[in-house]
Amino acid sequence: MNWELIVIGAGPAGLAAALAAYDKGLRKIAVIERDRYAGGILNQCIHNGFGLHRFKEELTGPEYALRFIDRLKDTTIELICDTMVLHITADRQVHTVSAENGYQVYSADSIFLAMGCRERPRGAISIPGDRPAGVFTAGTAQRYINLEGYMCARRVVILGSGDIGLIMARRLTLEGAKVLCCVEIMPHSSGLARNISQCLKDFDIPLYLNHTVTEVTSANGRVSSVTVSEVDENRAPIPGTQKVFDCDTLLLSVGLIPENELSREAGIEIDPRTNGPVVYENMETSMPGVFAGGNVVHVHDLVDYVSEESARAGEGAAKYVLSGKTASNEVFIPITNGENVSYTVPQRVRPANVEGSIKLFFRVRNKLGASVIKVSDTSGRQLAAFRRVSMSPGEMENIFLPKDVFEKALGSLCVSASEA
Amino acid sequence: MAEMVCIVCPRGCRLTVDEASGAVTGNSCPRGEAYGRSEILDPRRVYTGTVRINGAALPRCPVKSSAPIKKPLIMDVSRQMDKVTLSSPVKRGDVAIKNVLGTGVDIIVTRDM
Ligand SMILES: Cc1cc2nc3c(=O)[nH]c(=O)nc-3n(C[C@H](O)[C@H](O)[C@H](O)COP(=O)(O)OP(=O)(O)OC[C@H]3O[C@@H](n4cnc5c(N)ncnc54)[C@H](O)[C@@H]3O)c2cc1C
Numbered sequence: 184m185n186w187e188l189i190v191i192g193a194g195p196a197g198l199a200a201a202l203a204a205y206d207k208g209l210r211k212i213a214v215i216e217r218d219r220y221a222g223g224i225l226n227q228c229i230h231n232g233f234g235l236h237r238f239k240e241e242l243t244g245p246e247y248a249l250r251f252i253d254r255l256k257d258t259t260i261e262l263i264c265d266t267m268v269l270h271i272t273a274d275r276q277v278h279t280v281s282a283e284n285g286y287q288v289y290s291a292d293s294i295f296l297a298m299g300c301r302e303r304p305r306g307a308i309s310i311p312g313d314r315p316a317g318v319f320t321a322g323t324a325q326r327y328i329n330l331e332g333y334m335c336a337r338r339v340v341i342l343g344s345g346d347i348g349l350i351m352a353r354r355l356t357l358e359g360a361k362v363l364c365c366v367e368i369m370p371h372s373s374g375l376a377r378n379i380s381q382c383l384k385d386f387d388i389p390l391y392l393n394h395t396v397t398e399v400t401s402a403n404g405r406v407s408s409v410t411v412s413e414v415d416e417n418r419a420p421i422p423g424t425q426k427v428f429d430c431d432t433l434l435l436s437v438g439l440i441p442e443n444e445l446s447r448e449a450g451i452e453i454d455p456r457t458n459g460p461v462v463y464e465n466m467e468t469s470m471p472g473v474f475a476g477g478n479v480v481h482v483h484d485l486v487d488y489v490s491e492e493s494a495r496a497g498e499g500a501a502k503y504v505l506s507g508k509t510a511s512n513e514v515f516i517p518i519t520n521g522e523n524v525s526y527t528v529p530q531r532v533r534p535a536n537v538e539g540s541i542k543l544f545f546r547v548r549n550k551l552g553a554s555v556i557k558v559s560d561t562s563g564r565q566l567a568a569f570r571r572v573s574m575s576p577g578e579m580e581n582i583f584l585p586k587d588v589f590e591k592a593l594g595s596l597c598v599s600a601s602e603a
Numbered sequence: 604m605a606e607m608v609c610i611v612c613p614r615g616c617r618l619t620v621d622e623a624s625g626a627v628t629g630n631s632c633p634r635g636e637a638y639g640r641s642e643i644l645d646p647r648r649v650y651t652g653t654v655r656i657n658g659a660a661l662p663r664c665p666v667k668s669s670a671p672i673k674k675p676l677i678m679d680v681s682r683q684m685d686k687v688t689l690s691s692p693v694k695r696g697d698v699a700i701k702n703v704l705g706t707g708v709d710i711i712v713t714r715d716m
């Protein structure tokens with residue numbers, strides 16, 4: 184059977200894209216998911232705080248996912264679970280394997296990549312010391328406790344102050360564990376201010392900024408203590424500042440990486456700044472007819488933006504399939520990151536394909552106070568400017584750029600930010 | 604003067620609350636004002652956690668409090684979860700614990716399992 188659209192991953196990105204493509208007229212849509220059920224990472228995010236933008240309501244992760252899963256049964260979208268996608272090809276073949284159906288190859292007019300991201304494991308950062316049991320990523324602990332009901336820690340040190348680590352500090356405390364501290368090497372937390380407040384402050388858990396883990400010791404194969412030291416401005420540990428915590432668990436919350444093995448292998452162009460595919464204004468990748476959205480493109484802190492971005496991509500895929508052609512890749516405006524900006528999504532805009540305006544997402548490198556965001560072209564001409572009261576690397580920013588900015592631009596567009 | 608971060612939405616505005624008058628500054632919307640005032644008078648939090656479930660694909664079912672609960676009671680509420688085991692099927696909104704610890708708030712299921 185030939186599908187009009189095959190979506191890889193049934194997290195919020197994949198579900199939003201499938202539903203948007205359906206609403207735009209596609210009928211033969213398959214969503215392929217390696218897990219037993221749809222919902223993606225949201226199923227283990229049992230805390231509330233999802234959907235305030237989109238539904239004007241505070242939902243938990245599973246409730247947010249259900250809002251989309253519910254809609255599937257009124258459509259012809261087919262959800263294929265327990266099935267892992269192994270390869271995709273330039274002629275849009277999707278190779279899969281499952282216990283039930285073995286090795287299957289599906290072909291499609293368009294593909295949507297929605298594989299999400301995974302956590303940076305211990306190997307990706309260097310911690311000296313033993314390699315005992317009791318070192319987990321925060322998301323792994325979240326899965327153990329919230330889905331499998333396996334309480335994996337009693338006395339805990341958390342390295343990294345990303346949102347998952349903060350959420351797990353509260354969750355572990357509520358389940359009776361003692362969280363001794365949260366340790367962050369940078370002078371600021373990468374998590375949301377609300378999570379510092381409701382997950383650490385509410386339970387008197389100290390946050391040590393400018394600190395890192397310098398040693399892990401073990402007894403009988405399990406973590407027995409963690410040593411934490413202050414770091415200098417070059418992030419090197421300062422001798423004599425060690426604090427030793429007796430504990431059985433070290434949780435790592437040191438960042439997420441988009442999961443792009445499939446995309447890389449297929450030859451899709453990857454942006455080294457985001458570790459995700461380079462995308463055009465309609466979220467199409469460098470491979471015509473292959474679209475992407477959600478955490479596979481860049482790490483989002485808010486699921487609301489994942490749904491919105493992916494719905495746009497689903498509409499792009501529908502338009503591509505129904506018109507039978509892609510916009511020409513020859514005429515596009517590259518978008519570059521200037522002062523204080525670490526990346527932008529999309530990275531390329533084809534002016535002819537813009538209807539109305541483009542929502543451009545980016546992150547800043549440093550914490551900034553009252554600032555101006557400037558958009559200028561290669562000739563140095565400023566084409567748009569926006570004000571912000573403050574910006575921080577932990578929070579994704581967005582600006583709307585009207586079509587005429589891209590029509591006027593000479594060469595490329597550069598987005599920069601500086602304190603006013 | 605009490606300083607705090609508003610936790611109502613991800614924007615995380617920095618609020619200053621005058622304990623005497625209850626006047627809130629720093630909020631970007633009315634929900635922040637309400638949060639700042641309640642944080643001084645009667646701080647509350649929505650509880651989220653899990654309870655055991657039999658007969659479902661997974662051994663735990665996610666739950667939440669149907670309304671915010673007084674903050675000092677949150678740990679005690681969490682301990683109540685051990686006392687319940689649900690049986691599949693359950694639907695979101697089903698009551699797992701009625702009137703938990705006499706708070707007038709129910710613990711409800713948040714996933715269909
Ligand atoms: C622990 C944690 C806490 C969070 N807390 C919040 C919060 O409080 N509020 C908020 O708004 N946002 C929060 N977020 C962010 C939000 O949940 C994510 O941005 C969102 O879930 C990303 O959606 P996604 O669909 O891109 O990825 P995912 O939800 O990760 O979905 C990807 C799906 O693809 C599947 N998949 C991957 N590879 C394959 C393959 N080869 N074959 C088949 N299937 C595959 C996976 O199994 C998965 O189901 C949190 C994220 C995490 C990780």
Ligand code: SF4
Pocket residue numbers: 609610611612613614615616629630631632633634635636
């Ligand atoms: S004051 Fe309003 S905008 Fe600011 S964090 Fe609170 S709810 Fe959000």
